[in-house]
Amino acid sequence: MNTPISAERFDISDMRRRLGANDALIADLLRMFLDSYRAQVSAIKTAVETHELDAIRRGAHTFKGTAANLSFPRVMEASALLEEAAERGETAELDGLFARLVREVDDLVAEIGDEPARRL
Amino acid sequence: MRVLIADDDPIAAEVLVRTLVPETFDVQVARDGGEALRVLQQPDAPSLAILDWMVVGDVTRLRQVLLNLIANAIKFTREGSVTVSIETEQAVRADLVNLHIAVKDTGIGIPRDKLNRLFEAFSQVDSSTTREFGGTGLGLAISKRLAEAMGGGISVESAPGLGSTFHVRITVRASADQPAREPAPQRTATPVEAPLRILLADDNLINQQVGVALLAQLGYAADVVSNGAEVLQAVESRSYDVVLLDVQMPVMDGYEASRRIRAAWAAREPSRPRLIAMTANARTADRERCVEAGMDDFLAKPLDINLLRAKLDAKATAGS
Numbered sequence: 001m002n003t004p005i006s007a008e009r010f011d012i013s014d015m016r017r018r019l020g021a022n023d024a025l026i027a028d029l030l031r032m033f034l035d036s037y038r039a040q041v042s043a044i045k046t047a048v049e050t051h052e053l054d055a056i057r058r059g060a061h062t063f064k065g066t067a068a069n070l071s072f073p074r075v076m077e078a079s080a081l082l083e084e085a086a087e088r089g090e091t092a093e094l095d096g097l098f099a100r101l102v103r104e105v106d107d108l109v110a111e112i113g114d115e116p117a118r119r120l
Numbered sequence: 121m122r123v124l125i126a127d128d129d130p131i132a133a134e135v136l137v138r139t140l141v142p143e144t145f146d147v148q149v150a151r152d153g154g155e156a157l158r159v160l161q162q163p164d165a166p167s168l169a170i171l172d173w174m175v176v177g178d179v180t181r182l183r184q185v186l187l188n189l190i191a192n193a194i195k196f197t198r199e200g201s202v203t204v205s206i207e208t209e210q211a212v213r214a215d216l217v218n219l220h221i222a223v224k225d226t227g228i229g230i231p232r233d234k235l236n237r238l239f240e241a242f243s244q245v246d247s248s249t250t251r252e253f254g255g256t257g258l259g260l261a262i263s264k265r266l267a268e269a270m271g272g273g274i275s276v277e278s279a280p281g282l283g284s285t286f287h288v289r290i291t292v293r294a295s296a297d298q299p300a301r302e303p304a305p306q307r308t309a310t311p312v313e314a315p316l317r318i319l320l321a322d323d324n325l326i327n328q329q330v331g332v333a334l335l336a337q338l339g340y341a342a343d344v345v346s347n348g349a350e351v352l353q354a355v356e357s358r359s360y361d362v363v364l365l366d367v368q369m370p371v372m373d374g375y376e377a378s379r380r381i382r383a384a385w386a387a388r389e390p391s392r393p394r395l396i397a398m399t400a401n402a403r404t405a406d407r408e409r410c411v412e413a414g415m416d417d418f419l420a421k422p423l424d425i426n427l428l429r430a431k432l433d434a435k436a437t438a439g440s
Contacts, residue, residue: 020425025333028240028261032326061368065324068400069422 005111005119008074009104012120015071023120030116033070034109040066041105044082048098056094057086063101078104181266182290184341185274188259189223189286197227197283221288229280238276239264262336263288269339316435317359318342321351321374322366322398327421331364334425338432348372352380360393362435364419367399367410374398375413382414394435398423 005012015026040063047055064079078101085093112119186204193202207220230238239260260274267274272290320331320342328344335342345354347369355363363381365374378395385392397410400421410418419431 018422018424019330019334020337022333022337025337029326029329029333032329036325058370062324065400065421066326069324069327069330071422 009072009108009111011071011073018071023117027117027120029070030112033066034112034114034116037066037105037109041102044098044101048094051091051094053086053089053091057083060086060101072108075101075104075108181270181339181341184336185263185266185288186221186223187341188263189288192259193223193225193227193284193286197225201226218289218291222285223288224283224285226283229282229284230276230278231280235276235278239274262332265336316340316361316432318432319351319354319360319363319393320344321346321348321363321369321377323347323369324366327366327423330423334423334428337425338429340432346370348374348377348380351377352384355381355393356384359391362396362432363393364396364398365415366421367397367401367406374415375409378410378413378415396431 019025044056044059047059060079060083064076064083067076067079082097082101085097202225205222264274267288270290275287276284278284318340322328323346332342332344343354345351349372351363365377367374374397395415396417396419397415398419398421399406407418417431419427
């Protein structure tokens with residue numbers, strides 16, 4: 001048996017409330033996230049490595065929106081911190097905040113697993 | 121590419137023409153760079169007025185299903201044609217008519233082993249298909265749900281290299297001697313009393329999918345664009361009741377798009393689409409910024425189906 005996913009990583013009840021208790025849709029969206037997150041994270045990584053503040057801000061903003069829509073509180077927070085640091089031009093913090101975002105995403109993906117429908 | 125609507129049956133032609141022309145189809149075909157829609161045979165015989173017997177929400181659903189199927193057919197057909205045909209036949213009961221609509225293309229076709237997953241959300245035949253043709257496969261999943269919501273279904277037959285034919289079968293009420301409107305039958309699905317024409321603008325793909333899926337659950341079809349400049353194009357080429365606008369988008373943000381719509385509609389305010397901001401920032405200053413830009417209302421992001429329903433119900437009531 002899988003242990004339940006912590007609501008801090010994936011708040012299933014919040015998502016069910018917002019999306020009208022439609023688990024088929026939720027599973028579809030999770031699968032779509034699993035198919036697409038690597039490309040998004042890799043775009044942010046490139047921007048961090050090349051110190052393109054505007055690209056970091058935009059990438060982190062988009063990822064924050066995705067995380068909010070999918071009820072991923074910790075990934076959302078990590079994205080928001082990176083977005084804000086880029087906005088304020090705090091270049092010294094970017095590497096650390098990006099590493100934190102990557103950790104949060106890895107932990108989340110590990111918890112969801114390859115078959116999202118089975119975790120609902 | 122030429123898109124044909126072929127039919128000798130005046131009732132059927134009327135359903136297609138009134139469902140698809142001009143509001144849905146011209147826009148879609150023009151967007152894909154094809155020729156304008158041609159109707160082979162205009163209806164000239166007295167009609168059974170099938171659409172008058174369909175629940176208002178069903179017309180919206182049928183239109184969305186056909187739009188999805190036709191857009192899909194156009195997308196996957198580089199050469200050849202897309203033909204839409206329709207047959208009607210008497211159902212078991214005298215007041216019911218079975219509609220069978222077929223969307224046939226001469227496109228790339230679908231491998232046999234992929235057919236059974238085709239109507240699952242976000243399935244694509246393979247990732248190279250996604251790269252070459254774009255899209256997420258959501259259209260077919262939504263079409264299937266909408267057809268089922270109308271008490272019908274969708275099926276497909278296809279052969280790689282030869283093309284695909286999608287079949288939609290639904291049953292509608294019809295009466296030759298009573299063309300006048302009757303009270304709509306009770307429905308279990310969410311009734312849409314006044315179907316709103318909705319445009320959704322968001323640059324985030326997952327947010328778009330969530331928005332479209334929530335609207336579909338509420339019985340609404342929506343067109344989707346990715347930035348403010350595309351919003352301006354869309355509202356000029358087609359009339360909308362509601363525009364749901366993400367405030368932060370590339371190229372042109374939601375604030376600027378709202379200001380321009382307000383300015384462009386200054387002399388025709390009653391026909392202006394209602395502008396609903398979608399914003400993650402609920403602070404008063406952000407709301408004031410939306411008001412200053414001319415937006416009519418706000419929706420908090422991430423979207424919530426109940427809040428969305430409440431806002432749209434208010435618009436539907438206000439607009440009727």
